[in-house]
Amino acid sequence: KHVVIGGGTGFIGTQIINSLSRKGASYTCISRMPGPNRMSWHDLECYGLPENTTAVVNVAGQNILDPTQRWSEGFKQNVINSRVKTTKSLANAILNSKAEVFVTISGVSYYKPNDTEYTEESQCTKYDFLSELCHEWEGAAQLPKDSNIRQVTIRSGVVLGKNGGMIKQIYLPFFFGLGGPIDNGNQYMPWIHVTDLVNLFLFSIENKNVEGILNGVAPQIVTNKEFTKAFATVMRRPAFIPVPRIFLNILFNEERAKIMLEGQKVVPKRVQELGFQYQYPDINSACTELVGKNIVK
Numbered sequence: 001k002h003v004v005i006g007g008g009t010g011f012i013g014t015q016i017i018n019s020l021s022r023k024g025a026s027y028t029c030i031s032r033m034p035g036p037n038r039m040s041w042h043d044l045e046c047y048g049l050p051e052n053t054t055a056v057v058n059v060a061g062q063n064i065l066d067p068t069q070r071w072s073e074g075f076k077q078n079v080i081n082s083r084v085k086t087t088k089s090l091a092n093a094i095l096n097s098k099a100e101v102f103v104t105i106s107g108v109s110y111y112k113p114n115d116t117e118y119t120e121e122s123q124c125t126k127y128d129f130l131s132e133l134c135h136e137w138e139g140a141a142q143l144p145k146d147s148n149i150r151q152v153t154i155r156s157g158v159v160l161g162k163n164g165g166m167i168k169q170i171y172l173p174f175f176f177g178l179g180g181p182i183d184n185g186n187q188y189m190p191w192i193h194v195t196d197l198v199n200l201f202l203f204s205i206e207n208k209n210v211e212g213i214l215n216g217v218a219p220q221i222v223t224n225k226e227f228t229k230a231f232a233t234v235m236r237r238p239a240f241i242p243v244p245r246i247f248l249n250i251l252f253n254e255e256r257a258k259i260m261l262e263g264q265k266v267v268p269k270r271v272q273e274l275g276f277q278y279q280y281p282d283i284n285s286a287c288t289e290l291v292g293k294n295i296v297k
């Protein structure tokens with residue numbers, strides 16, 4: 001087995017590669033930086049996928065919540081291109097290869113935040129920047145019907161893991177007892193432990209009956225307040241200081257602060273019907289693992 005993975009140097013990508021390697025698969029990572037087992041996006045356009053490729057994954061994407069980046073038109077374009085163009089390039093390349101399966105990531109921003117319980121079958125139309133991004137991202141992953149290549153899109157919630165994403169951002173404030181809910185904390189926070197997300201990628205690569213959309217979220221639905229309580233409890237710290245809405249709107253701009261201020265009630269209906277087993281189905285078990293040894297501070 002040889003897996004080509006766009007964004008394989010990132011938080012999620014690195015752990016997908018580690019898991020694949022443990023299972024004896026080889027990989028090529030597509031990255032903007034050269035290195036061993038890597039190729040560039042330009043190489044992909046020019047030469048296509050390595051001959052022995054059996055599966056293709058894309059988890060590339062410019063970090064939307066980078067506070068050092070102003071929410072300018074240029075940055076927004078980077079956010080779009082780093083997801084949509086990379087996915088499209090891989091979708092084109094896979095058609096000229098012998099690979100059997102194409103698994104890509106998207107986000108739960110596809111769904112409109114309200115009280116609706118969303119399953120993979122729920123249809124949503126675009127309503128803002130982030131939902132439009134998800135539609136385009138998922139559209140770029142579509143392959144012609146007659147291609148015979150299996151295509152899976154994982155709509156991921158907030159990915160909880162020690163070495164990146166949200167936990168890396170909030171660890172220090174919580175460590176110093178300065179943590180707290182975001183705004184009133186009543187917004188849903190669709191989440192998944194990174195181990196489960198990685199396993200879902202591997203499950204999608206390995207199982208021939210898996211196809212289409214999967215909600216990459218844990219079965220337990222929580223609000224931001226419930227997550228805050230669970231995380232603060234395992235950290236053994238108070239978490240009373242709320243992060244004000246206005247602060248996030250000013251720091252990030254309303255368009256992207258929405259990721260933190262609004263949330264969707266998303267259930268992994270198809271994932272469970274397909275028999276996928278979660279290692280961290282509930283927020284307490286996930287948080288206990290996150291605060292275990294070896295956390296990157």
Ligand code: NDP
Pocket residue numbers: 007008009010011012013030031032033059060061062063078081082083086105106107108156157158159160164165166
């Ligand atoms: P990271 O920021 O850790 O990694 C992103 C990867 O994308 C990097 O390896 C980088 O590769 C590549 N990348 C970054 N900017 C660009 C760019 N402008 N053009 C091409 N490639 C780029 O992110 P995560 O691992 O946390 O997330 C991966 C994907 O999953 C993203 O698309 C994200 O939107 C999505 N996702 C993440 C969630 C989370 O909670 N973390 C939740 C839902 C979706 P290199 O520098 O080697 O080129």
